[in-house]
Amino acid sequence: MDFSSKLLENAVNEVSRLPGIGKRTALRLVLHLLKQPTDHTKFLSEALLQVRNDVKTCEKCHNISDTILCAICQNSKRNPEIVCVVEDIRDVMAIESTAQFKGLYHVLGGKISPIEGIGPQNLQIDSLIHKVESGEIKELIFALSSTMEGDTTNFYIYKQIEKFNITTSTIARGISVGDELEYADEVTLGRSIVNRIPFSQSLKA
Amino acid sequence: MDFSSKLLENAVNEVSRLPGIGKRTALRLVLHLLKQPTDHTKFLSEALLQVRNDVKTCEKCHNISDTILCAICQNSKRNPEIVCVVEDIRDVMAIESTAQFKGLYHVLGGKISPIEGIGPQNLQIDSLIHKVESGEIKELIFALSSTMEGDTTNFYIYKQIEKFNITTSTIARGISVGDELEYADEVTLGRSIVNRIPFSQSLKA
Numbered sequence: 001m002d003f004s005s006k007l008l009e010n011a012v013n014e015v016s017r018l019p020g021i022g023k024r025t026a027l028r029l030v031l032h033l034l035k036q037p038t039d040h041t042k043f044l045s046e047a048l049l050q051v052r053n054d055v056k057t058c059e060k061c062h063n064i065s066d067t068i069l070c071a072i073c074q075n076s077k078r079n080p081e082i083v084c085v086v087e088d089i090r091d092v093m094a095i096e097s098t099a100q101f102k103g104l105y106h107v108l109g110g111k112i113s114p115i116e117g118i119g120p121q122n123l124q125i126d127s128l129i130h131k132v133e134s135g136e137i138k139e140l141i142f143a144l145s146s147t148m149e150g151d152t153t154n155f156y157i158y159k160q161i162e163k164f165n166i167t168t169s170t171i172a173r174g175i176s177v178g179d180e181l182e183y184a185d186e187v188t189l190g191r192s193i194v195n196r197i198p199f200s201q202s203l204k205a
Numbered sequence: 206m207d208f209s210s211k212l213l214e215n216a217v218n219e220v221s222r223l224p225g226i227g228k229r230t231a232l233r234l235v236l237h238l239l240k241q242p243t244d245h246t247k248f249l250s251e252a253l254l255q256v257r258n259d260v261k262t263c264e265k266c267h268n269i270s271d272t273i274l275c276a277i278c279q280n281s282k283r284n285p286e287i288v289c290v291v292e293d294i295r296d297v298m299a300i301e302s303t304a305q306f307k308g309l310y311h312v313l314g315g316k317i318s319p320i321e322g323i324g325p326q327n328l329q330i331d332s333l334i335h336k337v338e339s340g341e342i343k344e345l346i347f348a349l350s351s352t353m354e355g356d357t358t359n360f361y362i363y364k365q366i367e368k369f370n371i372t373t374s375t376i377a378r379g380i381s382v383g384d385e386l387e388y389a390d391e392v393t394l395g396r397s398i399v400n401r402i403p404f405s406q407s408l409k410a
Binding site: 001002003004005006007008010011013014015017018019020021025027028029030031032033034038040041042043044045046047048049050051052053054055056058063064065066070071072088089090092093096097 | 206207208209210211212213215216218219220222223224225226230232233234235236237238239243245246247248249250251252253254255256257258259260263268269270271275276277293294295297298301302
């Protein structure tokens, strides 16, 4: 691309470093900002700088937070004895939006993935084991994605906490609510048959 | 979306104001920045603020520029008697990348579009007429997109400069180089037959 302005080129280069944004999209975004009032760009820049510099990680669950302890961990109405283990903060947001979970979370910050060079020491696994050791947790719910890496991470954690007397569970896998059986993949359909639940229980959800 | 941090929510809201970026994509981009070194966010913010505050519009052709006159208008090797009329600066970049045009540009900043409330007074049309009046232009090449709005804009300008004795032309429409005829739309194919050129001329390009 031939840029008529170094400032424009510089801005496009910075924007196109973001994942999934190529040079053309970056150019479109920057030209859009140039057509908007200056305030738009000012607010955008300030918001990005502020979140990068000032955002904290909750000391207890490692969720993103503005305070040392996040709002969920501070909430006395939630049950600290049930902890849901998730990969990242987007999973916390997804589960929170269901309003079905009243326990606390533990954000690992990723999954064990030898290919990407992510080992247990790169994740918040030790702090989870410490929580279990301390006896404050009664049930641990594994809610990692159902992939090779997710299963490996679940198993690694499970092996370390097996000796402590706590309940462990994993979220149910099955056919999505509203989905047609004929379009479901066979692995999911197979699991949903193996892990069938009493009909009376399904009426409660 | 339930955000665990006001700073995060604010940043996601600002990013999702950009065209074509929804809340989920904005969240993905902001979380990406949080995982990168602080410098990345700092450079991005600074680049956006700088381009918004300091970028100029070339006094002559209205292209984006760091100086009062853009590099193309300043270039004494280019022919100022041939001017190519384009919609926006992306079109200048596209034509420059072909290295086939050695004249100057005139960036209108849009097309006449009554539906979007864009009239001739919102575009850089008067300054183009003034240039033609002053006698400095010998040929005007219309390179607007081939849409109702583009054709209207071409015609509006043409009517105003008809009385001055200059050559006007429009870029050739036809089958893209390398395209199969059977997949071309009939309007384009029809035009390419009506506006056929001598075979000997096609050998030169």
